[in-house]
Amino acid sequence: MNKKLNVYLAGPRGFCAGVDRAIEMVKGALKKYGHPVYVRHEIVHNKYVVENLKSEGAIFVEQLDEIKDRSRPVIFSAHGVPKSVPEEALKLNLLYFDATCPLVSKIHKEVEHFDKKKLPVILIGHRNHPEVIGTMGQTNNKIYLVENTQDVKNLPLDFNEQIAYVTQTTLSVDDTKDIIKEIKSRFKKIVEPKKNDICYATTNRQEAVKKIASDCDYFLVIGASNSSNSLRLVEVARNYGSKKAILVEDVESLNLNIFENTKNIGITASASSPEILVKKLLDKLKKNFEIKINEAHYEKEDVYFKVPEKLKH
């Protein structure tokens, strides 16, 4: 008899509405315009998704000047781009489509709005993440990036002046609360975003992990090491009681010997990881263990973002 394993499956997990829309846009462009279709930056941070789209005819570039055939369309990734990118696309006479998630676009509009009011803007986020680069690039004025509470203390701003803040969409809900608390304790006059900028998908996936982490000896997060929301899920699993938590970038190469002294494992998938990878992982476990699956549902999601008419397929 195989060894027994209890598997706790987090719900919701996997693709969010913004990721779904971005992938559908690339597929729609391939169908409508044929291949190749260029994509600026990984459309979403997941190797499996990127490799699949490559096999269908997408070419991934980091900058627009890498595009060899300028008669072909280009799609900007779900993370959003600085204003300079569509400007450059126009100069290069490129046909472009913007797959920025509407929840990231909402933050871009907030930055523009605060900019018009001449308010200094603090952005809570991770340096060099493409979403942060995109959000900072919505203004020519100074925008202050803070990654932790110490950065808030070091801000070169007058604590008596009025400021506004926004956040990256894929942060840790808990860490961000602490940073906002620090901002509020220092600045007296603050304009806050109307609604929390951390998106529904990030929040729900973290809450779903919190619900089951303490039942788990090992937590497996299917995701990518350059994906902010994947890394945050690993941290949440550890912080909420799982004895160990790891990122699984490649299901096939996962060494099952690590579960030798394990009875209970938790599984989730980041917002940019497709459900097929969860299925592959479960199939792999089933071949080696007798598994009992306990699926939890923290919240039902019914968010859907429309694909632009031109790219419907």
Ligand code: SF4
């Ligand atoms: S994680 Fe959130 S902000 Fe990012 S694409 Fe998904 S829904 Fe949009």
